Amino acid sequence: NMPNYKILFRFLLLILSFMFFFLSGCSKKENVNTVSDNQPRFGGTLLYGKHGPPVTLDPAKVVETESSILTDNIFETLVRLQPGNVDVVPGLAKSWIIAIDGLSYTFNLQSDVRFHDGTPFDAKAVLYSLDRQKKGARRSADQFSNWINFNMDELIREVRAVNDSTVQFKLHRADATFLKILSMQFLAIVSPAAVEKYGADFEKHPVGTGAFMMSASSDWNDLSLVANPNYWGERPYLDTIRFFSEPDPEKRITRLEQGEFHLIEPPPFDMLARVKRNEQIIQFKQPGANVSFLAMNMSKKPMSDIRVRKAVAYAINREKLVQAVYGSFGVPAKNPIPPGMLGYNDDLRPTPYNPAESERLLKEAGYKRNLKLKLWNVPLPREYMPHPEKAVEMIRSELEKVGIEIEVVTPPWETYIQDTYLGDYDLLIGGWIADIPDPDNFFYPLLSKTTVRQKGTGNSAFYDNDEMHRVLLKAKAATKTEERDQLYKNACQIFQRDVPWFTIAHTQIVIPRRREVMNFNPYASYTRNLKNVWVKS
Numbered sequence: 001n002m003p004n005y006k007i008l009f010r011f012l013l014l015i016l017s018f019m020f021f022f023l024s025g026c027s028k029k030e031n032v033n034t035v036s037d038n039q040p041r042f043g044g045t046l047l048y049g050k051h052g053p054p055v056t057l058d059p060a061k062v063v064e065t066e067s068s069i070l071t072d073n074i075f076e077t078l079v080r081l082q083p084g085n086v087d088v089v090p091g092l093a094k095s096w097i098i099a100i101d102g103l104s105y106t107f108n109l110q111s112d113v114r115f116h117d118g119t120p121f122d123a124k125a126v127l128y129s130l131d132r133q134k135k136g137a138r139r140s141a142d143q144f145s146n147w148i149n150f151n152m153d154e155l156i157r158e159v160r161a162v163n164d165s166t167v168q169f170k171l172h173r174a175d176a177t178f179l180k181i182l183s184m185q186f187l188a189i190v191s192p193a194a195v196e197k198y199g200a201d202f203e204k205h206p207v208g209t210g211a212f213m214m215s216a217s218s219d220w221n222d223l224s225l226v227a228n229p230n231y232w233g234e235r236p237y238l239d240t241i242r243f244f245s246e247p248d249p250e251k252r253i254t255r256l257e258q259g260e261f262h263l264i265e266p267p268p269f270d271m272l273a274r275v276k277r278n279e280q281i282i283q284f285k286q287p288g289a290n291v292s293f294l295a296m297n298m299s300k301k302p303m304s305d306i307r308v309r310k311a312v313a314y315a316i317n318r319e320k321l322v323q324a325v326y327g328s329f330g331v332p333a334k335n336p337i338p339p340g341m342l343g344y345n346d347d348l349r350p351t352p353y354n355p356a357e358s359e360r361l362l363k364e365a366g367y368k369r370n371l372k373l374k375l376w377n378v379p380l381p382r383e384y385m386p387h388p389e390k391a392v393e394m395i396r397s398e399l400e401k402v403g404i405e406i407e408v409v410t411p412p413w414e415t416y417i418q419d420t421y422l423g424d425y426d427l428l429i430g431g432w433i434a435d436i437p438d439p440d441n442f443f444y445p446l447l448s449k450t451t452v453r454q455k456g457t458g459n460s461a462f463y464d465n466d467e468m469h470r471v472l473l474k475a476k477a478a479t480k481t482e483e484r485d486q487l488y489k490n491a492c493q494i495f496q497r498d499v500p501w502f503t504i505a506h507t508q509i510v511i512p513r514r515r516e517v518m519n520f521n522p523y524a525s526y527t528r529n530l531k532n533v534w535v536k537s
Contacts, residue, residue, distance in 0.1 A: 038518075038536075040237055040518070040519065040534045041237065041534055041535075041536070041537065042235070042237050042239075042534070043237075043238075043239050044237075044238060044239060044240075044534070044535040044537070045238065045239060045240040045241070045242060045535070046238050046240070046241045046242070046262050046263065046517070046530065046533060046535055047242050047244065047260065047261045047262045047263070048069075048241060048242065048243045048244065048261065048262065048263050048264070049244050049246050049252045049255060049256065049260075049261035049263070049264035049265065050066060050069065050243055050244065050245055050246070050264075050265050051066060051245070051246075051247055051265055051380050051381060051382075052066050052245050052247050052380060052413060053066065053220050053221050053223075053245045054066050054067035054069075054070055054220075054223070055067050055413070055414050055417060055418075056203040057070055057071055057074065057203050057204065057206040057214075058071075058190075058202055058203035058206065059071045059074075059075045059185045059186055059188040059190065059206075059208075060129075060132070060133050060136075060144055060146065060147070060186050060188075060190070061143065061144065061145075061146075061186075061203060062146075062185055062186065063145060063146065063417055063458075064413075064417050065382075065383075065433060066413075068185055068527075068528075069243070069265075069528045070223060070225065070243060071185055071188065071206065071208075072185060072527050072528055072529050073210055073211065073212040073225055073241065073528075073529060073530055073531070074116075074206050074208045074210045074212060074213060074214065074225065075185065075188035075189065075190065075206070075208035075209070075210050076091050076092050076188060076189065076208060076209050076210050077091050077092065077182060077183050077184070077185070077187055077188050077189070078091055078092050078093040078107055078109075078126070078167075078182050078187070078189070079091045079093060079096075079179055079182050079183050080183050081180070081183050081436065081437075081527070083521045083522070083529075088179045088180060088183060090110075091183070092109060092110055092113065092121065092126075092189055092209065093107035093108060093109055093110070093167075094108055094109065094110050095107075095108045096108065096179075101174065102171070102174030102175070102479065103170060103171050103173070103174060104168060104169070104170050104171070105168070105169045105171075105178065105179075106162070106166065106167070106168045106169075107166065107167045107168070107169075108165060108166055109121070109122065109123060109126070109165045109166065109167065110232060111165060112232060113209055113232040114209070114230055114232070115191035115193070115194070115207050115208065115209055116191070116207045116208060116209070116210075116213040116214075116228060117191050117193060117194055117207050118230075119191055119192070119193045119194075121189065121209050122164045122165065123161035123162070123163065123164055123165065123166060123167045124161060124164070124192070125189055125190075125191070125192055126159070126161070126167045126189055127159055127160075127161055127167070128190075128192040128195075129187075129188070129189045129190050129192075130156075130159055130187070131159075132144075132190075132195065133146075133147040133152070133186075134147065134152070134153065144186075145457065146184075146186035147186070148450075148451070149444075149445045149450075149451045149457060149458060149459075150181060150184075150186075150444065150445060151444070151448070151450045151451075154172060154450070155171060155172060155173075155175055155178070155181075156169060156170075156171060156172070157170045157171055157172045158170040173473075173476075173477055174477050174479065175476045175477060176475075176476060176477070176478055176479050176484060177436075177438055177440045177441075177476055180436040180438055180440075180441075181436070183436060184435045184436060185435065188208060189208065189209065190202070190206075190207065190208060191207035191208065193207075194206075194207035204220075209232065210228065210231075210531075211227065211228055211231050211233065211235075211236040211531040212225035212226065212227060212228060212236060212238075212241060212530070212531075213225065213226060213227075213228050214226075215240070221244075221245045222242065222243070222244055222245070223242070223243045224240055224241065224242045224243070225240065225241045225243075226239065226240050227239050227240070233531075234531075236530070236531045236532070237519075237531075237532065237533065237534035237535075238530065238533060238534065238535065241530055244261065246261075246264075247380065249267040249268055249271060249381060250271070252264045252265075252267060253267055253271055253274065253275060253512070256275070256281065256512060256514065257275075257278055257280075257281070259514065261514075262513060262514050262516065262517045262535060263511070263512075263513040263514070263517055263520070264511075264512055264513075265383075265511070266383055266386065266509065266510050266511060266512075267381075267386075267512070268381060268386040268387055269326055269327045269328075269329040269330075269386050269507075269510070270327060270387075272329075272510055272512070275512045279515075280514055280515050281512050281513070281514055281515070282512070282513055282514070282515055283510050283511070283512050284509070284510070284511040284512075284513060284520060284522065285508060285509065285510050286508070286509050286522065287338070287339075287340065287506075287508060287509070288338065288383060288384070288433070288506065288507050288508055288509040289338060289341070289433065289434035289437045290338065290383055290384040290431060290432060290433045290434065290506060290507055291333055291336055291337065291338060291384065291431060291432055291442065291503065291504075291505075291506055292333070292384040292385050292429075292430070292431035292503075292504040292505050292506075292507070293333070293336070293429075293430060293431065293501035293502060293503050293504055294312070294316070294395065294427055294428070294429055294430075294501060294502040294504065295427065295428045295429075295430055295460040295461040295500065295501050296308075296309045296312060296426070296427060296461055296499070296500060296501065296502070297423050297425060297426050297427070297428070297460075297461065297462055298461055298462050298463055298464070298500060299423055299452075299462035299464075300423065300426075302365070302367070302371060302373075302426070303373075303426050303427070305365050306498070306499060307361045307362075307364055307365040308361070308362065308365050308367070308371070309499040309500075310351075310357075310358075310361055310499055311357075311358040311359075311361040311362045311365070311402065311404075312358070312399065312404070312427070312502060313351040313358075313499055313502045314351065314352070314353070314354045314355065314357045314358035314361070315355055315358040315398050315399050315401065315402045315404070316353065316395060316398045316399070316502055317353040317398060318332050318333075318350060318351070318353065318502075318503075318504065319332055319353070320353075320394075321391065321394050321395070321398075321504065321505075322504065322505045324387075324390060324394060325385075325386065325387045325390055325391045325394070325504075325505070326386065326505055326507055329507055329508045329510060330505040330506065330507045330508070331505060331506050331507075332350060332503075332504075332505060333350075333503035333504055333505050333506050334348055334349070334350035334351075334496075334503060335348065335492045335495070335496075335503070336442055336443065336446065336447065336492070336495055336501070336503065337439045337442045337443070337488070337492070338506040339506065341437065341438075341439055342438070342439055342481065342484060342485050342488060343439040343475075343484065343485050343486075343487070343488020343489050343491065343492065344439075344488075344489075344492070345488075345489040345492035345493065347489075348492060348493065348496055350503070351496075351499070351502065351503075355398075355401060355402050358402045359402050359403065362402065362403060362404070367403070367404075368403070369403030370403070371403065371404045371405065372404075372405045372406075372407065373399075373404060373405070373406055373407070373426040373427055374406075374407045374409060374424070374425050374426050374427070375392065375395070375396070375406050375407065375408050375409065375425065375426065375427040375428070375429070376409050376410075376411060376416065376420075376424075376425040376427070376428040376429070377389075377391075377392045377408055377409070377410045377429050378416065378429050378430060378431070379410050379411060379412060379413050379416055380413055382431055382433075383431075383433055383507060383509060384431030384432065384433060384505070384507055385429065385431050385504075386507075388410075388429060391429060391504075392408055392429060395429070396408060406427075409425065420457055420460050421457045423462060428460045430460050431504075432445075432446055432458060435527075439475070439484075439488040439491075440472070440475065440476055443468075443472050443475075443488070443491055444472055444476070445457075445458040445459070446458045446459055446460075447459065447461075447463050447468060447472075447491075447495065447500065448468070448469060448472055449463070449464040449465060449466070449468070449469045450469070452464050461500035461501055463498070463500040465494065465498060467494060468491060468494050468495070468498075471487055471490055471491045471494065472491060474487055475487035475488055475491065509522065515536075516535050516536040516537075517533065517535060517536075518533065518534050518535070518536055519532050519533050519534060520533050
């Protein structure tokens with residue numbers, strides 16, 4: 001019988017060995033698949049659902065986010081901001097030298113870079129990209145409003161090509177924000193040949209050096225970008241990005257749930273609970289560099305009277321408004337810059353809700369329940385204003401309680417963006433999303449006297465104050481962080497004293513995306529550079 005036991009033992013050992021080998025093989029196979037699922041992969045198409053179509057794809061003319069989402073991926077700047085923080089890193093310039101006095105910056109350019117049309121990127125292209133704005137802004141302010149709003153002529157004294165691969169900027173004065181300003185999209189480098197070829201139509205035929213380029217078959221409401229096959233840096237993972245215009249947030253969410261979109265711009269916050277219940281969708285969250293406000297047109301009566309501006313501010317219940325429009329995703333604003341930013345003045349108290357004081361001030365100013373005001377409302381939901389209709393109705397209701405009659409006008413988006421400078425309103429619901437997370441990027445375009453009456457202006461209150469202007473210039477020139485911090489805190493005090501706005505809220509950024517979208521890492525600003533994004537199969 002012993003031989004039979006040995007045979008049985010050997011047979012069982014063989015079976016166990018085979019099972020071990022088989023299970024080990026399965027385990028290894030599963031591990032390989034798991035690893036490969038999380039490894040970046042090349043190819044595929046990202047489907048991006050936006051609020052609406054772009055206004056322009058000329059980076060020098062972009063003043064709103066529907067356009068900048070695309071131009072961020074087509075064009076590049078000399079320097080750029082690191083995703084998730086405020087560090088300046090190389091872009092089309094690989095290195096730079098700053099003079100001791102801060103009045104000269106010399107940039108060494110990347111080599112072997114070509115535009116999408118095959119023409120070379122060099123120092124001449126840098127000069128061309130800046131010079132067309134400088135000359136264009138002098139001829140017509142409505143063409144290059146960013147150049148004017150950021151006061152580039154008062155900042156830059158001269159730009160010259162040292163050689164084909166070196167550019168030198170000389171400044172009128174030292175400016176602590178200069179490198180960050182150079183990272184902004186309006187200073188992206190464009191193809192001189194393409195601008196000359198297309199002229200005014202360049203905004204529909206954009207040619208840059210970016211990781212993506214326009215597809216020849218793109219429709220304005222269904223734009224496609226394709227990977228640049230000759231990109232000078234690391235190849236982007238995606239082959240194609242398709243941008244769809246879907247203004248209805250309900251439909252945008254439905255299409256995300258059904259897999260028709262991979263990624264969408266933020267829907268109204270009260271719709272996020274529905275998205276949260278879907279296991280295939282992830283919500284990206286981070287504090288937003290933004291502010292929403294009710295601007296008061298100080299260039300004409302009655303809003304030129306501070307008593308009327310204060311009366312409007314006292315009449316509105318900010319906490320109630322923020323809770324209704326933003327829920328838990330917004331915080332009441334008391335400064336024109338968000339909490340946590342350099343210069344945020346936490347010692348200031350927000351304007352209190354006091355309808356009785358509002359009525360007293362109106363009576364003192366000569367208005368006894370007979371004041372009529374025109375209010376421009378933002379026509380599309382924005383990151384800073386998810387429910388414009390709800391917000392305007394609440395504001396109108398509050399103001400009517402103290403005797404102010406409101407005529408609401410909701411202009412088309414392009415009119416709202418481009419015709420603010422005409423000032424055909426008394427009040428305007430607006431907001432701002434920073435291009436760079438620095439207080440200068442709020443104060444200077446929104447509250448500097450240099451931006452009053454410029455087409456495309458962010459200064460919708462027509463705020464023109466010499467004291468504020470001096471503080472802002474001093475803050476731009478200051479090189480010590482502590483000094484800049486105090487100067488911007490002083491600017492917050494001046495702002496609160498003069499009441500150019502009724503500040504509303506600062507909001508959290510919430511971007512829903514499907515789980516298969518990998519490596520999506522938004523910047524501290526509104527930048528959506530998708531070069532490193534890939535889609536898991």
